[in-house]
Amino acid sequence: MLGRRAEDYIEIIYELSKNRGYTKVKDISSRLNVKPASVSEMLSKLSKQGYVIYEKRLFVGLTKKGIEVAKKIRERREILVKFLTMLGVPKSIAEEDACVIEHVLNPETVIQLKKFVKFVEDSPALTPKWLKHFKEFCEKGIHPCDAKNQ
Numbered sequence: 001m002l003g004r005r006a007e008d009y010i011e012i013i014y015e016l017s018k019n020r021g022y023t024k025v026k027d028i029s030s031r032l033n034v035k036p037a038s039v040s041e042m043l044s045k046l047s048k049q050g051y052v053i054y055e056k057r058l059f060v061g062l063t064k065k066g067i068e069v070a071k072k073i074r075e076r077r078e079i080l081v082k083f084l085t086m087l088g089v090p091k092s093i094a095e096e097d098a099c100v101i102e103h104v105l106n107p108e109t110v111i112q113l114k115k116f117v118k119f120v121e122d123s124p125a126l127t128p129k130w131l132k133h134f135k136e137f138c139e140k141g142i143h144p145c146d147a148k149n150q
Helices: 004-016 025-032 036-048 064-086 091-101 107-121 129-140 144-148
Strands: 052-055 059-062
Touching (some): 004 059, 004 064, 064 091, 064 107
């Protein structure tokens, strides 16, 4: 199992290599704000594990295995951002939080979150009544059903 740092590297490599199919150590170093030597060390480890193709001083690319992992990481983050924004978290904060949370969630939790997000997105009404009630509760601190009884 990959750790958070390794997943961050794979995700950054995926992002940086989208256009050209590869990236360079200096680009990864700049993006992650770490020294090139640290990048090289991690790339050697990821290469041995079969996630990256690393030719020193030339290029860095993802293997098929690395691309699959990167796509799963990206999907987890997107699901989390959608879920958190549904709860009313501002998008910029949701993206920051998702970046941290995505590495520690159990796969079963991700599956359920994905189902929940899809359920809400596919709801017939633009904003389901219960979601509207939740937003009102967040704003006023009173459950809309309780407010009717007052």
